[in-house]
Structures are given as structure tokens and as C-alpha cells.
Amino acid sequence: MNQKFENSTDKELWEYVKLNNEDAFMFLYDNRVDDLYRYAQRITQNFDLIEDSIQEVFTRLWENRQKIIITESFKFYVLRTFKRELLLQVKKASKITLLEKTSCSMSIANNSEAVIIEDEISNGKMDLLRRSMEHLSKRQREALHLRYIDSMSYEEVAEIMNIQVPTLYNMIFRAIKILKQDFKKYSFKYKMVMLIYIFDIFFNNFC
Amino acid sequence: MKDHINTVEDFLEDDDFRKWVMDNEPRHLNLFWIRWMEKYPDKVVTLREAKTILENLREETVPLGDDKKQQIRVHIKESLKKTKRRAQQERNLPRDNNISWILKIAVVLLVTLIAGGIYKDLIFKKSDPVSVAHEEWVVRSNAKGQKSKIHLPDGSTVILNADSQLEFNKTGFGLTHRNVVLEGEAFFDVAHDTLRPFKVTSGTLLTTALGTSFNIKAYRSFPTEVYLTTGKVEIRHQLEQSKDEKIFLNPGEEALVNESNHLVKQKGKNIKHFQWKEGVLFFEKIPFSEVVKQLERWYGVDIKVLGQDAKTPLINGEFKQETLKNVLETMKYSLDFSFQIQQEHVTIDFRT
Numbered sequence: 107m108n109q110k111f112e113n114s115t116d117k118e119l120w121e122y123v124k125l126n127n128e129d130a131f132m133f134l135y136d137n138r139v140d141d142l143y144r145y146a147q148r149i150t151q152n153f154d155l156i157e158d159s160i161q162e163v164f165t166r167l168w169e170n171r172q173k174i175i176i177t178e179s180f181k182f183y184v185l186r187t188f189k190r191e192l193l194l195q196v197k198k199a200s201k202i203t204l205l206e207k208t209s210c211s212m213s214i215a216n217n218s219e220a221v222i223i224e225d226e227i228s229n230g231k232m233d234l235l236r237r238s239m240e241h242l243s244k245r246q247r248e249a250l251h252l253r254y255i256d257s258m259s260y261e262e263v264a265e266i267m268n269i270q271v272p273t274l275y276n277m278i279f280r281a282i283k284i285l286k287q288d289f290k291k292y293s294f295k296y297k298m299v300m301l302i303y304i305f306d307i308f309f310n311n312f313c
Numbered sequence: 314m315k316d317h318i319n320t321v322e323d324f325l326e327d328d329d330f331r332k333w334v335m336d337n338e339p340r341h342l343n344l345f346w347i348r349w350m351e352k353y354p355d356k357v358v359t360l361r362e363a364k365t366i367l368e369n370l371r372e373e374t375v376p377l378g379d380d381k382k383q384q385i386r387v388h389i390k391e392s393l394k395k396t397k398r399r400a401q402q403e404r405n406l407p408r409d410n411n412i413s414w415i416l417k418i419a420v421v422l423l424v425t426l427i428a429g430g431i432y433k434d435l436i437f438k439k440s441d442p443v444s445v446a447h448e449e450w451v452v453r454s455n456a457k458g459q460k461s462k463i464h465l466p467d468g469s470t471v472i473l474n475a476d477s478q479l480e481f482n483k484t485g486f487g488l489t490h491r492n493v494v495l496e497g498e499a500f501f502d503v504a505h506d507t508l509r510p511f512k513v514t515s516g517t518l519l520t521t522a523l524g525t526s527f528n529i530k531a532y533r534s535f536p537t538e539v540y541l542t543t544g545k546v547e548i549r550h551q552l553e554q555s556k557d558e559k560i561f562l563n564p565g566e567e568a569l570v571n572e573s574n575h576l577v578k579q580k581g582k583n584i585k586h587f588q589w590k591e592g593v594l595f596f597e598k599i600p601f602s603e604v605v606k607q608l609e610r611w612y613g614v615d616i617k618v619l620g621q622d623a624k625t626p627l628i629n630g631e632f633k634q635e636t637l638k639n640v641l642e643t644m645k646y647s648l649d650f651s652f653q654i655q656q657e658h659v660t661i662d663f664r665t
Contacts, residue, residue: 132389140382154456157456162452165389165392168392285362
């Protein structure tokens, strides 16, 4: 059943949806929900709200399926609709106060620190670099996310973020510049950690 | 062979490069990029920087787990069904107000017979046929492990328990109607308004109040229970062919549908049962299997029970804002089991 959908374009899939094909609709959900979930975290960290909004958006898409026109990319359409819904929900959430959320202390035992360092170095990245993302503004990160994680075109990103395309170019350009500067700053520290790491291996092997 | 790539930006803009990093370096692309690095060893540092940016960017966000994905999927499928039912309703129920009552009842009966369990839609349409045209349904649902407080437009408040859902038509709420639909458990504190009765549909029960507070427990596969704290409520057990049963409750009393599908009134249970909203988890002479279900709902976990002894006694217990670990620690000694908590998955083992 799903193989039929896999080779279909978004436009064709939506034609199935218009014919009340729930499988086609759920195929679109399966394909897109991961992107929505990650992107949503650029807007809010309230995961319950994110899940509610996903549910709400897909329910509404289904209800309005006859009116919706998918020209090329369903992904773009759903991201844009979803963002609107999420912002609305975030606003509304201030009216609904969450009572105590049952907290359970269910943390997994921490891996030993050595394992983490090893893993990070073998991946060619470190905590220090990860932190450099924090030098970017929320909007900058949202732009990078949409452009590079979701692979949306500049035009689409600009529309979702409600800015002009040149502004977006500028925003991304500046963000990457900041990240590149951080790489330079940290490359010295990075080498130091590498050294300690190599020393550590040496030490462990011979003692 | 992508000779034009020189800067971090060039890498980031390259679709194949992003794909290679994002899909965790699939083999067919791996080969290409390994060869590329061999050809341009001086650009490897830049490549690593671009790769790090992408990875960090992605790792700032948490992926949607398969369980959650499935859970939301189920919710969506349910609401698809619901919209379908609603659409059928609109077709079946004539919007003409002048239609005679007999005909109306006949239509109601017909729909009831055809579509068995769609009581809740009927009540809305019956009491307020005008609003059929423009409806805006609000759905509030809590996952397992989550409780919330909902303020309704009429000033009433609802505390919604875990694994529960409240639904109402926002159009005209508090003006032309005060109807809500409940699945699961909730405590209602109803704002006083004698002109517009507050109606809760839960399963086959319809609870009508003017200004009171009461608790309704209506989880699927359990009999619905209504417990009254203050004021007075009318409860109607909606049966087919207008054999409705009706009773009034006084504070401290509760109503439920018994095994033979009749509405009965009894003295209310221990008040502690209704302190879930203050974070009190309370068990009174219930079998272990039921305790497991409640814990799953309360803490939002999956519990697997291994080798349970059929003779496990009925369980009493009271836990005020305790962690799951503490609750299980406490029961462990009296019931003699071992347990393991791994994030949302809990295993209880009686075999040791």
C-alpha cells in the first residue's frame, strides 16, 4: 500500500487525500511529523503543547482537505500552517495553567565522563563547539534550521518567518560568520583536549 | 566532482552534503565524500566545521520518539473518525426548526439505532440545533502522567486528570449552551447560572448541574462514576428507545452504572479518591492489575509485570506527591517483587 505512495509527488498524494484516502493522509503524517517536532522546539519547549498542535493541525488539514491546494511541497504548507497554530497555542497556554506535572526521578545512570569525551572527539566535535550555537539569536537558529535541517528554499523560509528574502540571506550569512569565528576561538582549546585525551590513552595503556 | 566547494557556506548549501550528514552518512554518499576528502585534503577542516554546524543544529532539538509518534498518530486517527461522524450527523439531522417533535424523536431514534454509540453528538444537536452550521470544537487532552486545569468561558473550572479528554463547542459556550464531553476523569467546579444548565456527557451518562462541584470518572472499559461534592446534580442514563433512567445526587453520594447496566446511587467512596487533583494517589482494596493501570496513567509509563502471583492480595495505599520509584519501593516489601525503571519503561518482577 505504502509503496504506491512512496513514488507519488506531494501533489498526487493530496489528490488521494481529497478522495478521502486516510492511508495517504497518514503517510504524509508519518513522513513529516519528525520535521515538525524538531522545528517546533525552535519556538517552544513545551512538548505537550507541541504534540497538541501537531494533532490539531493534522485534524484541521483533514477537515479542510477539499479546500487545500498543494502546488508543490506539502512540507512547506504544513510547516507554515503548523507554525501559525503553534504560536497561537503558545499565546493561549498562558490562560491555561498547568497544575503540577508529576515528576518522577527516572534518570538513567550517567555514563562515565571518559566515554562521553571519547565519543565527542571521535565525532570531531566537542561541548565547547556545541555551546557556540548559544551565541546565535533564536531567529537566527530558526532560519538555519529551516534552511539547512529542513532544506527549505530561501523563498519558503522567508515566507514562514515572515521576512524578506534579502533579510534572510543577511541573517544566515551573519549567523555562519559567528559560528566560524567560534571555530577559530576554540580550535586552540580543542587541540589541548585532544592532547589530554591522547595522553590519557597513553597513561591507561602503560600503567 | 563538486570542485566548486570551498567555504563552510558552500558545504551547507550543498543538498548532497546535508543529506550525507543528516541521514547519518548513508553508504552511497559515504563513498563519494571519502573520495572527495582524499582529493581535497586541505578542505577537510572546512568540511568538518560545516558538518559540526549541521550536527549541532540538529542536536539542539530532541527527536520525536517512536512511541510518541504512534501515540499522536492514534489521536489523529480518532479525530478523523470523529469528524466523519460529525459530518454524518449533519446530514442526518435536518436543520429545519419547525419540524415536529415526533419526527425529531424518530430521527434521533433512527440515528441511535444506526450508529450505536454516538450519544454525545445527539445531545448537542438536540438542545441546540441552530449552532450546527458554525461550530468550533475545542479539544483539551492530557497524556498519561499529565494533569491540567481548564478555565471555561462561563467561569467554570475543570481539573482534567491524566489520560483524559474534554471537548466542547466554543461557539456560544456560556451563552446558548454549557455542554461538554468528557472521556476519562475530571473534577468540575461549575459557575452558577440557573438559566443555562451545565451538561457533561460521559459515555452513556448525562450529568446536569446548575452550580456545583463534582467528580466524574469515565475511563473506557470501566463503569462511569459521578461523585458529588457540593450542590445538586441530575444524572441521566441514556439508553436506547428512550428508556432513560434518571436520579438526583446529594453531596457525598455517587452514581454509577452497575453490571446489569442500570443506574444506581450509593454512598460515596472515601473522599481521598477525589484528591487526585491535589496529587494524592489513593488505592482502596483494589487488585494489583488495577494498581498497575493507575500507575501507568499517573506517571505516564508502561509497566510490564512478570510472573505475577494470582493470589496477590487487594491493595491499600496512599501516596502524596511521591515519585514512582518511592511508590514502588514501598510496595516492593509487602508484595515481594523487584522492579526496574528505564525512562518510560518499568518492569515489575515477582519471580525473584
